[in-house]
Amino acid sequence: MIYVNLTLVFTAYASPGPLSYGVFFVTVLTYLATVFVNVILMLIIYSDTSLHKPMYIFLFNLSISGLIGSSTVLPNIMNYLLDEMKHILYSNCLLQVFFVMFYGGCVYGIITVMAYDRYVSICKPLQYHIIMTPTKVRMLLAVVYIFSICFLAVQVHLTSSVPLCRYTVNKLYCDNLAVVSLACLKSALVDLYGLVGVIIFVVCPLSLVIMSYVRILFVSLKASANAKRKALKTCAPHLITFINFSSASLFSVIYNRLNNYLPKELNVFMSVHFILIPPLLHPLIYGMRTETIRKSFRNILQKRVFAFEFHLKPEHKIV
Template sequence: MNITLIFTSYGPPGALNYGVFVISLVVFLTTVFANVTLMLVIYLDTTLHKPMYIFLFNLAINGLIGSSAVLPKIMENLVSDMKDILYTDCILQVFFINVYGTCAYAILTVMAYDRYVSICKPLQYYNIMTPGKIRILLFIVYFSPVCSLAVQVYLTSRLPMCRYTINKLFCDNLAVVNLSCVKSTWGDLYGISLVLVFVVLPLILVILSYIKILCVSLKASVSAQKKALKTCTPHLITFINFSLATLFSVIYNRFNFSLSKEVNVFMSIHFILIPPLLHPLIYGIRTKEIGNSLTKMLRRKIVALGFNVRTEHSHNDAVFICTK
């Protein structure tokens, strides 16, 4: 279906568009750099090959998927005269945005489970969080959302269209459904079931995990409480940040508020801009092991660079002496 859809929220090229383009470009490049750096640190340092960091590695991959699915197209439309997208590309964008959102919640949920086992069952941790168990959890994290969302996108793509303009900066499932001439009851029910399974259920599971952690921590010593707090803080900040971003996005998509254009622009891309950028920064700052690992790698690089420079200078001096 080679239909072209038009975005109507961008407006003509101007100061606002160019300003948002610069911000989006800086955030996108920083997001890619931060997530790739985090992934490299975890991959190269064998001491970080633990369940929590394996899940964090996958959270970084997910952040790159979300940013790459939306921001490049937004930046292209901000500076071009025609703010359009092919229908097939729009459907793909819907799919990858939904995969980003649901997989992020799934990864954060298994990370909460990992923290629960680590604090509440420390002596059994490595018996419970085995490599096989981690592979099963990661399979569930990706397989269930991808298959379920593929069905949703297929149902959406089968709806007949009678409108071709989207009053947003990018495609989402509700925006595409609203282009249809008919209302799909089954599609709505399926969408609600996905929200319950991939948003509400993870939220409940994370809350239950932290209630258990809190109950165990209250019975422990002060030092154990501090250790538990230090261990859980990065994940808790990340989860709250992502939940707020998701809530922002849902409110923006479901309700029409009389807000300024600038606020509407921010609310529409906050879900894609902020979490993938902040997640690696939060873990990089709040997690001592990652900070230490990154520092050691940088020191080794600097030492190696200094050694190579000295070796090259010594070689050049020797050549100069021989030529004399």
Template sequence: MNMSNSNIILILTAYGPPGPLNYGVFFVIFVLYLATVFSNLTLMLVILFDPSLHKPMYIFLFNLAINGLIGSTAVCPKIMQYLLEDLKTMSLSSCLLEVFFINVYATCAYAILTVMAYDRYVCICKPLQYHSIMTPANVRLLLGVVYIFPLCSFAVQVCLTSRLPMCKYTMNKLFCDNLAVVNLACLKTALDNLYGLWLIIVFIILPLFLVVLSYIRILIVSTKASESAQMKALKTCGPHLITFINFSSAILFSVIYNRFNEYLSNQINIFMSVHFILVPPLLHPLIYGMRTQEIKRSITKILQKKVLHWNFI
């Protein structure tokens, strides 16, 4: 980090003073955060302890749950703290660390949903080759790309942003994002703009293109199959498609929030922030838990074992 920036303190102005509205928002975020932690941990434990779920799709889903916990935990405790405090200050280094975790959360989630779409494509379009393509080694390779590439890419972005000289110190934000920090700088470099554009292409546009391409191929194959095969494909892809649309809408909300938050009321700012950080991690395990038969059977089996165990105590 630029040594002149090392002691900079930023002020987040989007919260307003503590009062009934802040306390109400605090309670809502607290409940949603607890529900997010509980639902994701439950899904992870179900997948971990049921050997029948040790398949590529559920391994990816396990990692999606981990990523959701990372994203919500990186931001929500701090938001709840600021809702109760008079002065909302944060060091620049802490702000950049938050930027790093938020960006890694968003891009890793999109990347995991992309490899899940690829998994569904192989399962439906190349069923006879599925086990030879989605081997444990290939699953580990895909997960390595999902995590390592975003981690390295956004570490570089944070390093570039940290070198910018700061001239302003207030942000109308609930949490930090890279664009807001860059807008505080005395000057913007072409390198920062080009690198940001490259990140958008690689981590948003490319995954979106790959998922759409996968579902086009799945749709083409399904139209040539029997009605029962079509229903099976729909049940297999339904949870993933709903999850992907849900997360894409959250990304859209985030883009709107980052670009136009100066013109939005505090209430809308809070809603968009909570939607991006809490709603996808909360809904993903619920969607898969309600719409995936294997997970529902596993949960029922675990609950039945617990009930039988309690009856014998």
């Protein structure tokens, strides 16, 4: 049962002051940079037909997930940093819970299918175009999105059905564990469903990614030095992204377990690291480490600049 008019209060924020204004400024810059780099990457992939391949299509969707995560949390944080009232409607809190989990689930899902794409590319190069067809790419993405929506909708419904006895959230935003901790009694069903969710959205993707790279490693060891360099160059951005997001997830888990024993400043950073850092770094990692994207960006930039300069040149009349 959702309490329509119930309001929760965030207690992790300080009153507006110099520190809040400084954090607000950093958050604004980070959010704008996140939106900028993700939109630029998406425009590059969309406008360059040579990038309409499975790996870049997955990367395009990874940027979408990053924008969802950032836009779900950071604008609200910026608002609360400047506002005396740190209230949120319970229904809006649950909505935030859903989108935060959706962001995390989709990122792990997309990283997993990207690992599968790299595995097929390196371990079965002659069959790559037969296996990774446009239909299969769409199917993999549909599974990630549709399954995440259905599973997490049930999760939020179960969370909303638990009666609350406390109404203060000691975090900067709503997540499922924070809301469940407000319940009068623990629900075995909610805990079990949450555990299944962790296995599906975290443990299974981690296992599949590790298995893919183990197979890639075995194949690469038998290949020539040039093939090894090519495999490393191809996999490096994805591997860095995988480690980055897994580290952020680990920080989030540690925060959820130890937030009462950590300094306040460290609490604040660890609580938002999961949302703040990966969406900003993922497009930068691929932009810097992937030669094809860098080349496409330079070509697009040169075309735009050349066209701009061409239009600025004065027309010479023939006398």
